Amino acid sequence: MDGARASAVTCSLMLTCRACGVEPLAWLRHVLTELPQRPHDADIDDLQPFNFEKRA
Numbered sequence: 436m437d438g439a440r441a442s443a444v445t446c447s448l449m450l451t452c453r454a455c456g457v458e459p460l461a462w463l464r465h466v467l468t469e470l471p472q473r474p475h476d477a478d479i480d481d482l483q484p485f486n487f488e489k490r491a
Contacts, residue, residue, distance in 0.1 A: 448484060455484050455485045463481070
């Protein structure tokens with residue numbers, strides 16, 4: 436993935452977090468903690484920002 440595309444994906448995910456009322460850094464920490472623990476072919480739909488449980 437080239438730099439421009441990686442940047443666009445990152446910005447899109449951060450803005451999706453904001454639109455869903457999710458704190459982007461909390462979501463990113465959660466994803467980066469969860470992903471390495473899952474099998475390569477695991478379903479990751481629950482890690483998308485709109486499925487992330489809002490935390491106070």
